[in-house]
Amino acid sequence: MRLLLLCLFLTTGLLQAQDSDKKETPSIADKTAKLEKQEGFFDYYWSDEEGKLYLEIDRWDEDFLYVNSLAAGLGSNDIGLDRNQLGDSRVVFFRRVGPKVLLQQRNLDYRAVSDNPDEAKSVSEAFAQSVLEGFKVVARTDDRVLIDLTPLLLSDAHGVAARLKSAKEGTYKVADDRSAIYPENTKNFPKNTEFEATITFTGEPTGRNVRSVTPTPESFTLRMHHSFVELPDDDYEPRVFDPRSGYYARGYADYATPIDQPLQKRFITRHRLEKKDPSAALSEPVEPIVYYLDRGAPEPIRSALLEGARWWNQAYEAAGYRDAFRVEVLPEGADPLDVRYNVINWVHRSTRGWSYGSSVTDPRTGEIIKGHVLLGSLRVRQDFLIAQGLVAAYGQDGTTPDPRLEELALARLRQLSAHEVGHTLGLTHNFAASTNDRASVMDYPHPYVTLGPNNEMDFSEAYATGIGEWDKQAIKYGYTDFPAGTDERAALNEILAENERLGLRFVSDADARPAGSSQPEGHLWDNGQEPVAEMDRLLKLREVALQRFSEQNIPVGMPLSELESVLVPVYLMHRYQVEAVAKVIGGYQYDYGVRQAGVKPDYQPVDAARQQQARQALLRTLSPAVLDLPQNLYTLIPPPAMGYGRNRELFNTQNGGGLDPLGMAQSAADNSLSFxxxxxxxxxxxxxxxxxxxxxxxxxxxxxxxxxxxxxxxxxxxxxxxxxxxxxxxxxxxxxxxxxxxxxxxxxxxxxxxxxxxxxxxxxxxxxxxxxxxxxxxxxxxxxxxxxxxxxxxxxxxxxxxxxxxx
Structure with a gap:
């Protein structure tokens, strides 16, 4: 009897506990009755009273794209946390396990593309996946649940603290009590849900860079953006990667591949673009590629950026499209981080730095979903400064700059805009383009200033105008919409063969950037087909500019000590050509050839006589005739004026802080000797x-x-x-x-x-x-x-x- 009563007691208690659990998990309707609902890709609810954002999930194990970004940045080029900077893009899905919801990332680097589900499963289980975040169910209705997404949104998803630690700028962490959802940029759309949060970091600064750009370096605030994006449909066809094509490669290891075939599959990254009529030589696209320029770019910069980016339409016309590429100003109120917009951002930093072309890409196929350019705003001032040192920039009146300075700077901006957009179309650098009469905007060009009659500086050819022949061929490879029945692989090989017939060379980063590179045709910041001849030309240009350098290179009212900032680019005009010439020494002639029937590989050293010429050219840069400053200059420039000081743009000195002609010569000579x-x-x-x-x-x-x-x-x-x-x-x-x-x-x-x-x-x-x-x-x-x-x-x-x- 006692045993029966005990069983009844335990059973009743268990039922009461289960009832209690049910009461503790309310329905979604009850939980959200007083909350503001936003419908879209993922419905969410905003609780203004709690400062929390609740996400409703009704799709389980269904893949979508999760992208995190930095909406408001730190402003330091050295640290690199820029406004509107893209972060990671990951294919993720929600999985429910009892009272928990897991946000899990798929490992797409290792796959088995097979009709055999067990084969695919064996690979999936062999390599780790990642659970990015775990949530507790706070409400439930049938198979739908509600989770509090706020902890994810208020986390350091962009890796700011790790970046600062690796840069030795300090140890920081998120301050929960100073961080909050940013409702103004939290929005919903049918195919993407956008969240944003204000994140405050606190800690102890140990470097100079955080101090230089924050009002209080012990506590600074950024904004982080999170995007949940619907993945594209299955109608996109990946295009095979070829090392000669000039595209970035995406890929994965396919363990279902027959053993006589390569395990690694590679395809290019590109936007989806299709002709309305693939059989027509020239056709309108089904859907054009549209880029939008940041509204914060002022005139005349805005017009230059629009013009340069629009050059790409020339390449798409060569590939058989009519009006397939457009560039417009971003609509008022549009968010640059909204995945629906391809955006050219105008980004400010405390010092000059790189510009970037990146993209949100479907990792499964290489399809570009969003092109995203970051253009550093101080770059235009650097080109202005280069031109300023070459002529009497402010003349006798000292107030009105020579109009050629701005013209050169804007010409570079057009080229830069086209260059960075090119990356977001899928293209890599081509550092051999300068040897092909400026065949690509994907090179890094030095301003090609020449000497005219009476040794007058001629800026008319400083930067090329329009898209290059290499760029047209590259777009053909990536974007041509071949008619039905075309052997695509053969058609693509014909485009590459045409590149060879046209003499278009291609050298990308891995063979151009290393100081010890053996590739004589790939270099950054050079011009001309022959580096030794270009060195001679630059040294003559430099000599003329140094001889004419005077106080007229700066405006009236500027301290004379600031002449040193203008002098430095002139004195180091040959800096990058030294590296270009050095690559001839011990160099080899080669390209990214693949095995072809009837074609013998040809990997040969640079001719010995040409190497000897290169060595002599570098030795000339070590002569006092090149390293010495003209006499009029070392009595012209005093030490930095009060309130100015020395900075990273000037030479490091050994004489106590003023202009140091011997130190300048030592630095320049050592640069040549290093190569x-x-x-x-x-x-x-x-x-x-x-x-x-x-x-x-x-x-x-x-x-x-x-x-x-x-x-x-x-x-x-x-x-x-x-x-x-x-x-x-x-x-x-x-x-x-x-x-x-x-x-x-x-x-x-x-x-x-x-x-x-x-x-x-x-x-x-x-x-x-x-x-x-x-x-x-x-x-x-x-x-x-x-x-x-x-x-x-x-x-x-x-x-x-x-x-x-x-x-």
Whole structure:
């Protein structure tokens, strides 16, 4: 009897507990009765009283795209947290497990594209997926649930704290009590739901960059944006990637691939674009690609950006479309982060920096859903500054700038707008375009200023106008809508073959950016087909500009010390051409060839005579004739005026803070020596002699030619104290580079051996009567030979900040 009563008691208690649980989970209607509902892709409810946002979920295990962005940024180029910066794009889905809802990301890097579900499952289970967030059900009606989305929206989804920590700017965390939903930019649409939040970070600043752009660096506030986006339908056909095509590649490992085929599948990224009539040579599109310009871009910048971006319509016409690409001003009230808009953003930072072209892309197929450009607003001022140093910019009256300055700056903005939009169309850089008569806007061009009659500066060809031939061919590859029945692979190969017939070359980042690159045709910030000839032309242009430089290069009322800011880009005009010329030395001729029937691969070193010319061109940049400032300049520019000071755009000095002609020469000379003596380049000098014979110099001969040139310059300059000091300083820098090579255990042994052999030439008999210069070099080498491990590299003053082009 007692047992029966106990069972009845326990059963009653369990039922009461279950009833209690049901009461604790109200219906959605009850929970949201007093809340503001927004219907759309995902319905949500806003509780103004609680400051919370509730999301209604009625679709389970259904994929959608989750994108996070930064709506209001930090304003520091060095840190890189810019306004309207895109973050991660992930394919996710909601999964319910009892009282919990999980936001889970699919791992699309590893797949099995197979009709066998068990095969697909085996791959899915072999590689980890990620649960991005977990939520508790706060209301339920049938299979629909309500969750509090606020914790996700108020999290550091953009990784701000991690970025600041890695940049050594401090340890920060989200301050919950100072963060809130941003209702003004939280909106709903049929195919996308947009959320935004004000996020405050608190912490201890340890770097200078956060301090430089925040009113209170211990507490700063950004805005983060979150987008839930419907994935595109299945009608899009991915296009195969080819390394010669000029496109970014997306891909995945397909474990259902037959073993005689590559495991990795690659396809290009591109917008969806289809002809209304694929059989027509020229047809209107079913849906045009439309880009929108940030309303914050002022005139005349706005018109320049619109014009440059619109150039791409020329390429789409070449691919068979009529009016397929349009650029308009963003409609008033539209959110630039709304996934429905392709946007060109005008972004401000405290210092000049890079511009970017990025996109929201469907990871499954490579289809671009949203093109998104960030253009740094200070870039136009840098081009203005470059032009300002080349002419008497403000003339005799000192108030009205030469109109050519603004014309050059706006010409660059047109090119920059087209360039960054090109990235958002799927295109990579093409750093060989400058060798093809400016065949692509996807290169980084140096302003092509020439000398006219009486050595007058001619800015008329500073930047190219319109889209390039390479760009047209690339758009053909990515966007041509072939008629039904076309063998697409054969048609695409024909476009690539046409590129070869046209002589269009392609070199992208991996072969152009490294300092030790062996690709002589791919470089940033250069012009012309032959780098040595372009070096000669630039040095002449630089010489004329330096000789004419005066107080007329700045406006009346500006401190004379500010002339140094204008002088720096002129003095370093050949800076990037030094690197371009250096790539000829130890260089190889090659492209991104694929195996073709009847075509023999051809990977050959640059001709030895051409390499010798390149070496001589670089040696000329080490002469006092190039490194010395004209006499009128070193009495023209005083130390920084009160309230101005030195900054990162100026040379690092060794004389106490004023204009430092010797320090400038040392930095410029060391830049040339760094490329002449780059370890990988020297290893290729050894390699080419070993593989291709006596037509190529030994490394000992190569180093000897540099030494003999510097010693000849030192002897010839002794009658001129300024030139003599620069020549001696340059030889000292040469010996320091040799010491670094000899001490480096991570580079080619042949290089360290040759460097050590050359150092032995600097030992002098102990009884010899030596100049201070010779005695210094002798003692430096002897100390190293006595204890190599004790050697510490002696750096030259670093050059001012470099790319994106200028100082």
């Amino acid at each position: 002449l003596l780059q370890p990988e380049r020297l290893a290729r000098v050894v390699e080419q002699r070993a593989l291709f014979g006596a037509g190529y110099p030994t490394l000992a001969e190569y180093l000897k030619s540099i030494q003999e040139y510097l010693q000849a310059q030192e002897r010839q300059s002794r009658a001129n104290d300024y030139a003599a000091e620069v020549a001696a300083m340059t030889e000292r820098r040469f010996v320091h580079h040799l010491l670094q090579l000899a001490a480096d255990k991570k580079i080619s042994g042949a290089v360290t051996a040759a460097a050590l052999g050359k150092l032995l030439d600097y030992r002098q008999p102990e009884t010899a009567q030596l100049s201070d210069h010779a005695a210094y070099l002798d003692q430096l080498v002897r100390s190293f030979l006595t204890n190599p491990d004790s050697y510490e590299p002696v750096p030259a003053p670093a050059l001012p900040d470099g790319s994106p082009i200028g100082n």
